[in-house]
Amino acid sequence: MNGHPTTAAGLLRRALRRHPRRLGAATLLLSLHQACEALVPVAIGVTIDRAVSTGSVPALVASLGATAVLFVVLSQAYRYGARHVVAGWFTETHLLRVEVAARVLDPHGLQGAPPTGELLSTATNDAERAGRVIEAASLVVAGTTALLVSAVGLLAISVPLGIGVLVGTPLLVGLLQLLSPWLTRRTASQQADLARTAGAATDLVRGTRVLRGIRAEDAATDRYRRTSARALASTLRAAGAVGTYRGATVLGSGLFAAAVAGVAGAIALDGGMTVGQLVTVVGLAQFLAEPVGLLGFAGQKVAEARASAARVVGVLSAEPLHPPGPVPAPGPGALTLPQVGFHVEPGAVVGVVAPDPADAEDLVALLGGRRPVTPGELLLDGVDVAGLDPAGVRARLLVEPHAVVLFEGTLRSAVDPAGTAPDDDVLAALTAAGAADLADLELAVTDRGRSLSGGQRQRVALARALLRRPEVLVLHDPTTAVDAVTEEDIAEGLGRVRRGRTTLLVTSSPALLGRCDRVLVLRGGRVHADGTHGALSADPGYAAAVLR
CATH class of the missing domain: 3.40.50.300 (P-loop containing nucleotide triphosphate hydrolases)
Known part of the structure; x- marks a missing residue:
């Protein structure tokens, strides 16, 4: 109705499309930050091989100066990139809240409108989580950029290591995404239970005087306690799903980094790389946990955004209680x-x-x-x-x-x-x-x-x-x-x-x-x-x- 998206995926795609400048700036700057982060181990390795090993003071000064510039760029890129992310996220949240409020206030009404508390939860919590898809999208690109820079750095040192990163990382991320539907279901259930609890709380606050008048406070309290207990159980299940997802991300990225470092150590023992190159590979192996973690975090936020977007779409696309028609002409008022x-x-x-x-x-x-x-x-x-x-x-x-x-x-x-x-x-x-x-x-x-x-x-x-x-x-x-x-x-x-x-x-x-x-x-x-x-x-x- 009224041109609103009819699916959660459609709403999230629209959120990305209507903030091109902020999303583009955030993606570019955060990708630059991640690329610079990936280059830090490379800079250290180059410094060791060209300055420390050779004892060249000019090379050491030049290397330290370049490393300082690298840190300045990565810090400023993150600062302004994060600013664009938050601005886009909050702007989209505001737009969604205005849309939900406008739909609720539409004189055509809503068929099967949920209770006031649930609508309030949709207009606040769900709108905010759906708007966070802006952050998730920029982190996906930034994390992918970091992995590509790391793979190129490893390819320059060892082709097998670089190919292993290029092949292994997508497999690891793909395996983690197998948990996404489960996480989405748990999150959707949690949000629905929280919305019902908010609705019950709204009803209780609104009817406090009536409840006191008929001396039904204890019964109302028990009813709210049961509703809140269901919301708590749902929240704990969702938290368990999030913990499992994050734990799998940390475990997978840690094992992958250990495998890369182990292969690099074996190559170094055979004399296949210098000390500086070994330091670079070990540093990149440790760094790989960050972009993989970013991709895992983005996957979690996308799952939450998808669940919240479905609830927002449910309000925006609800059938009108009163169908549209022509505006009545002024009359005497019979x-x-x-x-x-x-x-x-x-x-x-x-x-x-x-x-x-x-x-x-x-x-x-x-x-x-x-x-x-x-x-x-x-x-x-x-x-x-x-x-x-x-x-x-x-x-x-x-x-x-x-x-x-x-x-x-x-x-x-x-x-x-x-x-x-x-x-x-x-x-x-x-x-x-x-x-x-x-x-x-x-x-x-x-x-x-x-x-x-x-x-x-x-x-x-x-x-x-x-x-x-x-x-x-x-x-x-x-x-x-x-x-x-x-x-x-x-x-x-x-x-x-x-x-x-x-x-x-x-x-x-x-x-x-x-x-x-x-x-x-x-x-x-x-x-x-x-x-x-x-x-x-x-x-x-x-x-x-x-x-x-």
């Missing part, structure tokens, strides 16, 4: 639900009373787009919403749910997240929402509005909805946390601000229902009664649901 059996005239203020809270939740979920709309289920100005663009529908039909969500910032940003409304308009919306006492727009609002009381949060959310001035506004129990006097102020403010605009109040508040043009009573998902608040109050069932 709202019709044929299957429920009611019609809201343009500009009318209509109340909805649902004795069964499930009926109210289902209605609000339908109007708010939290579930798919079937053809003919919801009409906006006579047009089937199922065939319209969700973002366009949301621009005309705004639903403010009962559960208030506020973001950290100031009171102004809480009421006007876009930051485009004049202060006078923001204050007017607060006044209409019965929140005239909250006049300091720079008042700090903490995460989820915890610095505000329940009634203040409810009124700020209502002010936010009123400031949008949508053609159709749906409010679900907007006054359950305020006192009777404030509720009357809100009812008066709603009538003043929403005059001439369609408003649907899903509530049991007599103060709000008394100002509605009509009141609909829902039972079993259909309209059971239709009339004014005063007329319906004579019905015992209605009175039981509303009058308090």
Whole structure:
């Protein structure tokens, strides 16, 4: 969907393609660093043969000067190469996080969306691991360069040794890669379990007050402990796989280096090389462990990146909950639900009373787009919403749910997240929402509005909805946390601000229902009664649901 890669391999290839300059600079500089590292034993051997053995002071000075230059080049190459690696890695991580966030916020929604904690884990941990493919790719080229330089150096001294390195190294790396699928599976399992644990932790933090209220803290703690234990076991299995992979890399490179040094020692005993050449071969044999280790480390990071990329792709390529369609044209704001059996005239203020809270939740979920709309289920100005663009529908039909969500910032940003409304308009919306006492727009609002009381949060959310001035506004129990006097102020403010605009109040508040043009009573998902608040109050069932 929207041009996103549909496979983990495709996402990783795209990550490499969209950072050509940083990846190229990192690869070039790290390859230069590894080439210089490989030349250090060669420089030492040349110094021994041409300066130490001959006792030539000028040759010794020249050799030491050249070696110093070599160290300066390799240190600076690593410094700037690593800088480009980290910049490319973090840039790709940022881009992936933005893509995941955009996909989650897409008004078309996600089918089968994972819990919030899992999405958070995907947008953070998985995006970072997938972005690390930049580092892995540059290390593969750098390690290969070091092996080629080492092989050329050995070929210049002994053809059999050089051929042995050219043949043996790819075999060793190929054998190590046989462990890669196993490592990928273990890593993918670990990341999935960690994501589930993060989701459980998010749910617990969000529902702490509820859990305390029903005294279910111990049960929730036990559930989280079991989830965390599974994540721990999965992490230990993944760590075991990583340890096995690294151990195999170290063992393989060590045995290979020992074999090269042993062959070189045998050749030296037969007089086939000088002392300086023997020192060079032994130094190169020891150095071979570094590029082989780099290739092994890169293989591990690729396996982790592949597992994380699969999780990122799962979010990016998820099917939309609401299919795309044309943007609805502006209209008067008539709202019709044929299957429920009611019609809201343009500009009318209509109340909805649902004795069964499930009926109210289902209605609000339908109007708010939290579930798919079937053809003919919801009409906006006579047009089937199922065939319209969700973002366009949301621009005309705004639903403010009962559960208030506020973001950290100031009171102004809480009421006007876009930051485009004049202060006078923001204050007017607060006044209409019965929140005239909250006049300091720079008042700090903490995460989820915890610095505000329940009634203040409810009124700020209502002010936010009123400031949008949508053609159709749906409010679900907007006054359950305020006192009777404030509720009357809100009812008066709603009538003043929403005059001439369609408003649907899903509530049991007599103060709000008394100002509605009509009141609909829902039972079993259909309209059971239709009339004014005063007329319906004579019905015992209605009175039981509303009058308090």
